[in-house]
Structure formats: C-alpha cells, structure tokens
Amino acid sequence: MGNFLADRVVAVTGAGRGIGRAIALAAAAEGARVVVNDHGVGIGGGEPTSAVADAVVREIEEAGGTAVAVADDIATMAGGQRLVDTAVTAFGRIDGAVCVAGILRERMLFNMTEEEWDPVVATHLKGTFTVFRAASAVMRRQGSGTLVGFTSGNHQGSVAQANYAAAKGGIISLVRSAALGLHKYGVTANAVAPVARTRMSAQVPVELTEIGEPEDVAAFVVYLLSERAREITGQVYTVAGPKIAVWAQPRELRAAYGDGPWTPERIADFLPGTVGTDPMPMLDRLAEMARAAASGQRPNA
Structure with missing residues (x-):
C-alpha cells in the first residue's frame, strides 16, 4: 500500500469495470478510502445489479484497503446525493469525486431516437452533474476537494455517436464551470479524455494507434486527486498509454x-x-x- 492519497476519501462512479475499477483499486492502493459506485448495467443496456460494485469492494478489502459499495443510478439526483452521503456517513468527508460511468447507444443522427439519446446524455452528463453538485456542497464547507469528469476525444464530433459526443462536450463545459465557480472555495475540477482498452473502446470501428491500459489512466487520476495537483484546475487531459496531452482552452x-x-x-x-x-x-x-x-x-x- 502507498500513501499518495493517505487519509483521503474518494468516490468513483462506473467503478465496477474498466477504467473506473482501475481508479478505485489504484486510489485504495495509495491509501484512500473508496466509495465504489456502479449501477451494474452493461454498456448497451440490461438489468442493473450490485454484484459488480460489491466485487470491487472485496478486491480492495482483500488487498488491505477500505471501501464501501453504492449501486445507485447516478443519472438521478437521488443517486448522486446518495453516493456523496455514503462517503460522508462512512468516512466523515469526501475529498475526490471521479465520474467515469458511461453507456453507448450508437446510431446515425438522422436515425437516432429519443430512447437512444436520453439515457446516454443522462448517464454521462447528468450523472456527472448529480455527483458534482452533491460533492461540491460538501467540499465547499470543507474548503477543499477535487472533481474529475471523464470526457472523450469524441467531443470534437462523431459520425455515429452524436449523443455521446454531445454529452462529452457538455462535461468539458461543466468541468470548466465548476473550476471557475469553486476556485475560491479551494475546490478543483478537471476532465480526463482516456484512450484505453476497455469494453467501450472495443466498440470503436477503427484501429486506435495511440492506446494504453486502464491502469495508465488510473495513475493519472490518482495524481489529480493528490495534494501535488492542488494548483491544477479547469484542464482537459488525454491519457493514452505513454502519452499525456493537454487540450487548448476555448478562445x-x-x-x-x-x-x-x-x-x-x-x-x-x-x-x-x-x-x-x-x-x-x-x-x-x-x-x-x-x-x-x-x-x-x-x-x-
């Protein structure tokens, strides 16, 4: 066990699999107490299950760490609030909120239905908002905290994922707004656009020439959650294996x-x-x- 995040409390959404799981495990390995959230729904839909979040908690505990599971749907206000309430009830505070949860509903824009648009925007964009909103209220009182949203290079646009691209672009604007609004309270907000081998990246119909593993992204997020990154806010970073890049600010x-x-x-x-x-x-x-x-x-x- 390390101590890069010693005494910190971190909540991670979408933490049952892929990048979210890697972040939860890495944060715990560096001394954080972790709230593991995953609604347990596959990227294409299906019935939710708490089993995936519970399994990650067991992994953390077997490695000597501390974690609790929350299976709520963070696309609802109640779900986002419960995630944060669980952190405060179990551990007394929340120092980091990392929003990784996401789903896909791929379709050309002219064929996309409301049923394909709404859940994608709800999970990615609203799900980031509900957690940020609940966490920032606690962090403001604490005078410290870190928010991390997950975006994608697809915020530039996508041929057959207008819903996903729109949500990911919205997350960038939400992160920048959070950075501006919470700066005076000692709270930072940043976004990560990962390129890693996951269930979601496996759906990409092209060969990704720059790609890494979930653990690469997890290491970067642990850094953002640490005291060493206290001066970084309002930024968008790409992590793709050995590559780390920062995106330009709008101008x-x-x-x-x-x-x-x-x-x-x-x-x-x-x-x-x-x-x-x-x-x-x-x-x-x-x-x-x-x-x-x-x-x-x-x-x-």
Missing part, C-alpha cells in the same frame, strides 16, 4: 469588423477573406478512413 481564433449594419450579401463578401473558417481535421480523417475501408483495411484513428 476566439480570428475576428474582423465591418462598417455599418450587416446584411447577408455583405457577410458573403466579407467573411470568407477576413474571418474565414477553422479547418476541421476530423473531416480530413473521415476521408482517409473511407479510403482505407474501400481498400479492405481497418482505418486508423
């Missing part, structure tokens, strides 16, 4: 000013040569992927 790229009121005709003459556009690398990648698929190869991403 205006280019601006120009016209004289007089705008009309559609004036804009058509003015915009292309002055403000212009920002090239979309994903469009070029789509063309490369199409050529690879046409030649019978699995496209790289």
Whole structure:
C-alpha cells in the first residue's frame, strides 16, 4: 500500500469495470478510502445489479484497503446525493469525486431516437452533474476537494455517436464551470479524455494507434486527486498509454469588423477573406478512413 492519497476519501462512479475499477483499486492502493459506485448495467443496456460494485469492494478489502459499495443510478439526483452521503456517513468527508460511468447507444443522427439519446446524455452528463453538485456542497464547507469528469476525444464530433459526443462536450463545459465557480472555495475540477482498452473502446470501428491500459489512466487520476495537483484546475487531459496531452482552452481564433449594419450579401463578401473558417481535421480523417475501408483495411484513428 502507498500513501499518495493517505487519509483521503474518494468516490468513483462506473467503478465496477474498466477504467473506473482501475481508479478505485489504484486510489485504495495509495491509501484512500473508496466509495465504489456502479449501477451494474452493461454498456448497451440490461438489468442493473450490485454484484459488480460489491466485487470491487472485496478486491480492495482483500488487498488491505477500505471501501464501501453504492449501486445507485447516478443519472438521478437521488443517486448522486446518495453516493456523496455514503462517503460522508462512512468516512466523515469526501475529498475526490471521479465520474467515469458511461453507456453507448450508437446510431446515425438522422436515425437516432429519443430512447437512444436520453439515457446516454443522462448517464454521462447528468450523472456527472448529480455527483458534482452533491460533492461540491460538501467540499465547499470543507474548503477543499477535487472533481474529475471523464470526457472523450469524441467531443470534437462523431459520425455515429452524436449523443455521446454531445454529452462529452457538455462535461468539458461543466468541468470548466465548476473550476471557475469553486476556485475560491479551494475546490478543483478537471476532465480526463482516456484512450484505453476497455469494453467501450472495443466498440470503436477503427484501429486506435495511440492506446494504453486502464491502469495508465488510473495513475493519472490518482495524481489529480493528490495534494501535488492542488494548483491544477479547469484542464482537459488525454491519457493514452505513454502519452499525456493537454487540450487548448476555448478562445476566439480570428475576428474582423465591418462598417455599418450587416446584411447577408455583405457577410458573403466579407467573411470568407477576413474571418474565414477553422479547418476541421476530423473531416480530413473521415476521408482517409473511407479510403482505407474501400481498400479492405481497418482505418486508423
């Protein structure tokens, strides 16, 4: 057992499998007391079960750590609140909340149904909000705490996962809002966009050229939860095996000013040569992927 997170209390959603499980185990191994949350539903649906969260708690305890399980659905306000209440009741505080839980419902935008949109946004985006909301109230009173949301490189856009991409983009904005609103209370908020071998990444229809293991991501999250990362907030990081990258903050790229009121005709003459556009690398990648698929190869991403 290490002591990188000694005396800290950490709650992790989606902790029954994959990256969430790796984070829960790594946090416990570094001295944290862990609340393991997993609703126990497969990435494509199914009936929930508490067995997966209970199994991770047993792993932690058998290794000499301390953990409790919560199987509530964090896509509900009550579920997010119960996760935090459990941490406070069992351990007296909450120092870190890590929101990994996620599901997929893949469909082209023009075919996507409400039943495919709602649960994805609810699990990823609302599920992050419910936990952040409950945890930040306690952390504000404590004067310290760390929130970690999980996003994806797909926040740039996705061909057949508009629901997932929209939710992941929303998580980035939620994290940045949390960082701004909670800074004066000593609370930090960051996002991680992992690329690791999991049940979810196995659904990706391209060959991921930069990919690691859940344990790579877990090590990074343990760092974010530690005192060593107290000055880091409002950031988005990618972890892909040996690679760690930070994403740019949103900012205006280019601006120009016209004289007089705008009309559609004036804009058509003015915009292309002055403000212009920002090239979309994903469009070029789509063309490369199409050529690879046409030649019978699995496209790289």
